[in-house]
Amino acid sequence: MLIDDFKLERYFAKYEFSTKYLISSSDCDGFSLEYILSSADDKEMSLWNNLRFGYTDSRGSEFLRESIASQYKTLDLNNVLVMSPGEANFILMNTILNKGDEIICMYPSYQSLYQVAVSLGAVVKWWKFDSHQNYQVQELESLLSKKTKLLVLNFPHNPTGFLPSVDDLNKIISLARKYNLLIFSDEMYHQLVHDASKQIPSICDLYENSVCLWGMAKSFGLAGLRFGWVTSHRADILKKMVSFKDYLSICNNAAGEVLTYIALNHKDNFINHNIKKIVKNKKLFSEFVRRNSDLIEFVEPVAGSTALAKLNIDCPSLDYCEKLVSKTGIMMVPGEMFDYGDSYVRIGFGRENFDEVLKIWESYINEKKP
Ligand SMILES: Cc1ncc(COP(=O)(O)O)c(C=O)c1O
CATH class of the missing domain: 3.40.640.10 (Type I PLP-dependent aspartate aminotransferase-like (Major domain))
Known part of the structure; x- marks a missing residue:
């Protein structure tokens, strides 16, 4: 059976375990075995x-x-x-x-x-x-x-x-x-x-x-x-x-x-915890977008753990993401991995260090401003 590469998964394979920060994951932070067993009767x-x-x-x-x-x-x-x-x-x-x-x-x-x-x-x-x-x-x-x-x-x-x-x-x-x-x-x-x-x-x-x-x-x-x-x-x-x-x-x-x-x-011990984190990070991201509205726009998602944000830049989103990861260690998934044009990125809200990563991205943006 011949099947094309799974672009998104191959992009993750390139960076997920070798770079320092992830800002596009669709999964939430993994709970520990101890946490699971502490819920058990x-x-x-x-x-x-x-x-x-x-x-x-x-x-x-x-x-x-x-x-x-x-x-x-x-x-x-x-x-x-x-x-x-x-x-x-x-x-x-x-x-x-x-x-x-x-x-x-x-x-x-x-x-x-x-x-x-x-x-x-x-x-x-x-x-x-x-x-x-x-x-x-x-x-x-x-x-x-x-x-x-x-x-x-x-x-x-x-x-x-x-x-x-x-x-x-x-x-x-x-x-x-x-x-x-x-x-x-x-x-x-x-x-x-x-x-x-x-x-x-x-x-x-x-x-x-x-x-x-x-x-x-x-x-x-x-x-x-x-x-x-x-x-x-x-x-x-x-x-x-x-x-x-x-x-x-x-x-x-x-x-x-x-x-x-x-x-x-x-399930409440898991799902509710994740929803709280996602909602908190989504709010942080909305504030970030307001501060950087010349660069980025997005529609707030009502569900799930991700959003597609549009970048107003003069290069393909893939190039932007490659530069970002090499300069800051932040891995961001470009829309090209979804065959979705070349000016979008996926943002993932399920990680605890979201605020820290956003700050590093914002410093990178500010350094590039004239
Ligand atoms: C829509 C959708 N379906 C299926 C999967 C696969 O899930 P799993 O990682 O548990 O195999 C994913 C993972 O990103 C997904 O986003």
């Missing part, structure tokens, strides 16, 4: 202390699938498959797509959401958003054809932090229902909503013809666990997916299952 501690490293159930152990299902309104453990998020995306595309099929995907998007489909010979049609988060639900209908197999959504959205209203979400689902269209809903940032009144439900609780993805990396600040899950009412798709998994990881790592279970059962 006696029953959960006993699971941890009695852990054995044999194979686990390839669907995910029952205790974990039950806990995952309880996060949703319409699911039980049979609607859940546990696997790493990248694996889930890869498997889903491989089990449902054929050469010549069309998929509709939001633009810009996290690359794996369309690149695996492209490598399988599918054709992507783009549902376009701009960095001001303008979009039209009606436009979706004009993208549909007889060959459309899948609508790929990602709310809260990486990189813009966009979240639709419940009304708009229902309009999207009505449209999918009208055309009996399968939705793959990447909800990796689910519940990471800055104002609780804007929270939206998972699509799998609203639409029977969907496969939804959530996991530990973003909402929970546990990216290193490498855990995620798909949920669906489509038993036929889940059956195919678990069979495909036999050729990849086969089953999940035993320690990760217990840690994921504990984090899920005490």
Whole structure:
């Protein structure tokens, strides 16, 4: 199988562990093992202390699938498959797509959401958003054809932090229902909503013809666990997916299952902590943008951990980012990594040292001012 490089991931690979500061990460700081275990009750501690490293159930152990299902309104453990998020995306595309099929995907998007489909010979049609988060639900209908197999959504959205209203979400689902269209809903940032009144439900609780993805990396600040899950009412798709998994990881790592279970059962300790940090850093960034409005503009995200900011500069954003990292040690992701023109950067709000990094960036900006 031939597949293009994952630009964003390759850019991270170049700098993430060699440079001093990161200002574009989509994950929040990783919590410690001690923090996870300090949330555990006696029953959960006993699971941890009695852990054995044999194979686990390839669907995910029952205790974990039950806990995952309880996060949703319409699911039980049979609607859940546990696997790493990248694996889930890869498997889903491989089990449902054929050469010549069309998929509709939001633009810009996290690359794996369309690149695996492209490598399988599918054709992507783009549902376009701009960095001001303008979009039209009606436009979706004009993208549909007889060959459309899948609508790929990602709310809260990486990189813009966009979240639709419940009304708009229902309009999207009505449209999918009208055309009996399968939705793959990447909800990796689910519940990471800055104002609780804007929270939206998972699509799998609203639409029977969907496969939804959530996991530990973003909402929970546990990216290193490498855990995620798909949920669906489509038993036929889940059956195919678990069979495909036999050729990849086969089953999940035993320690990760217990840690994921504990984090899920005490999700407020993780998600609320992350939301507070994101909201604080978003405010710092808004003040920074006001002070530097000649250089940068952005629309405040309402959800997720990232935003796309526009740079008013006379060179490509990739060049700007390369200079910034070499002069200051700050790694910033240019819009080019999302194939999104050459004047945007992604900002990530999930890190504790955000203020420190912003100050270093601002000194760099001020040094360059005449
Ligand atoms: C929209 C989206 N989906 C999936 C993933 C993959 O998540 P994980 O790192 O847990 O594999 C990411 C990671 O950045 C993402 O932003």
